[in-house]
Amino acid sequence: MAGISLAIDIVPCLPLFYNKGIFLPFYIKLKVGINMARKKENKNKKGLVEVKREIGVDYMGGPIRKSFYGKTLKEADEKYLEYMKKNGAIQIDDRMTLERWADVWLETYKEGTVSDTTYKATYVWAVNKLKTRFGGRRMSSIRTIELQRFFKEQSAGSASSVDKIKMVTRAIFKTAFHNEVIPKNPMEDVQIPKGIEAEEKRAYNANEYRKVLNFAKEDPDGVGPFIILKTGLRRGELMALKWSDIDFLHMAVSVNQAARIQDGRCIAGPPKSKKSMRSIPVDKELIQFLSDIGRVRESIYVMGHFRDKKRPKNPDTWKQRHYDKFMERLIEKYPEIPELTPHELRHTFGSILYTSGVDIYRVSKILGHSSVDITTKIYVHTTVEDLRNGIPYENLP
Incomplete structure (x- = not known):
């Protein structure tokens, strides 16, 4: 609890003349202070101190926080600084799903930049293919091998369909990486198979x-x-x-x-x-x-x-x-x-x-x-x- 403290210090000094020739070889120093209760370090069951620090912001501008642990407050803070230095202060939002990011990508990068027909027939169509497979998944949880399997299944369709899905998927994950939504782009190592070549289009002789x-x-x-x-x-x-x-x-x-x-x-x-x-x-x-x-x-x-x-x-x-x-x-x-x-x-x-x-x-x-x-x-x-x-x-x- 807080309280008031009073301290008297007798400080030696050169002789001071006081009251008709009387001298004192010291002076009295009064110290008045307020004692504040010392903040205790929060420790878990393992005896480690936990600190929560902000490591970035999500796509809506909200803070992303992470817990760091150490035997002392100083050690926990040092681990936080080490993490930020190692990760280059990357701002990763583990809550971002593919469905949400795909909608953000469509609205930001494609809507209004192409004709309505192309927008719906190419971009919205390909995004819906991705949503069907990965819609509710967190972007950071999707792995290269899963995307490889996805494209292997798509190869049963036409070559033009595979090309559309490839173009859109690469763009979605590339922009997610550059906008620091994911720490790594899983599409970089995906090998895209060829789809079935379309039949030759008819023409009059x-x-x-x-x-x-x-x-x-x-x-x-x-x-x-x-x-x-x-x-x-x-x-x-x-x-x-x-x-x-x-x-x-x-x-x-x-x-x-x-x-x-x-x-x-x-x-x-x-x-x-x-x-x-x-x-x-x-x-x-x-x-x-x-x-x-x-x-x-x-x-x-x-x-x-x-x-x-x-x-x-x-x-x-x-x-x-x-x-x-x-x-x-x-x-x-x-x-x-x-x-x-x-x-x-x-x-x-x-x-x-x-x-x-x-x-x-x-x-x-x-x-x-x-x-x-x-x-x-x-x-x-x-x-x-x-x-x-x-x-x-x-x-x-």
């Missing part, structure tokens, strides 16, 4: 291509298919194509935007990538076709919205209400012609260019691919007959 073009010119819903078969535009690029993007004099089509869904509304925004922005040379047949339909169109968009003339049409709505009906009528007239998707019409255009002698570099530029490898691997479809025509059998021994 030259004869089918001409039949579909002629049919599209006369069909009420044939404008979109005709333009794709003549330019190789993606569906979103077609919906965002403006009349001002068409250079009738120099016979070229400029791709500057792509339609996408944002907050439930279709808008025109940046295309898939920078290389998607391009100028496509076109022929007289397309220029004449666009000139004819342009005389009766009021929208600023070639495939304009039927109500709002200044807004692009929803790509999904266009496919359901117009493209699918076009295909039904086409197959009814030509049962031998396969029913292709809008993206396969784009593949058809690339194939027609390549088999007609256009070099692979130009095909890649016209289609707006990020690299020539993509054009070669995915979009160029070589038939057995094409291969046969390239072999000089008559010159072989």
